[in-house]
Amino acid sequence: MTSTSRLMTVLPASHRDRLMDLARDVFFPQDTRIFEEESPADKFWIIHTGTVSLDLHVPQRGRVMVDTLEVGDLLGWSWLFPPHRWHFGAEAFSPVRAHEFDAVTARKVCESDHELGLALASSVAEVLATRLEVARTKLLDQYMLHGTVGI
Template sequence: MKNLAELLKAHPFFEGMDEDQLELIARCGENGIFNAGDHLARENAPADQFYVIRDGRVAVESYVPNYGSLCLQTLHNGDVFGWSWLFPPYLWTFDGRALDEVHAVRLDGKCLREKCESDPQLGYALMKRFARIVTDRLHTTRVQLMDIYNQQKPALDRGQ
């Protein structure tokens, strides 16, 4: 059976990270299993952790008044859910809901923030990885919006 540091090392998010850094990060983590329908996070609730998805699917959702929950993205094994633990006021900006059984490493945000404060190299290494996730997801959202608005744009009458 692998320890948490070995599980993290095998995850794409931590690729190329220093072994000592992985050991420090692993000390803030624990394995978690979520059943289909379980929430990993609730919008506007305290964001005290993030999740390294090892297996399963997580829906990133937002509540829309008069509509209900809207799935913005589906995350899979190899993905990370949650960056709100890193930025004040440390509140979730989205819901995270397991679509099937999810195996994940839950990492304690407060523990990691403290480690990052005392070890700026660790903080920078994590910040670079989270910045990549944020920019990738922003790009994905932009493409989705272009698809939506392109479908709604009326065809131009070239004869006038």
């Protein structure tokens, strides 16, 4: 399932331009582990090409894929909220090109430009809500598939 929130299309043009001034282009070869669950969330990305799978470690089951992100999707929201640690893991499902943003710099820009900060936080919160619902549904499907009761 693909997340439908597109961060750059929901931000006003002036905020989008200011945010893009902070970006640098990066490339992840297929099967590259981009980040691990619980590791420091010090960057975020907007996918330009390719797909990324998000996963969650489930005890006794290992990594379970919870969502697939594609062109235009935000990769990473944990950078915005303390304690700034990833809630999911991410892996390049195909070769990926993305705009990468330094989280500390982005947070400082948001602190100095409250209008941008509010717009970005609101947009990221929408992404967060979608991702959590997708993860919840996926995990419920996994437990139902394996006959686990009492969730």
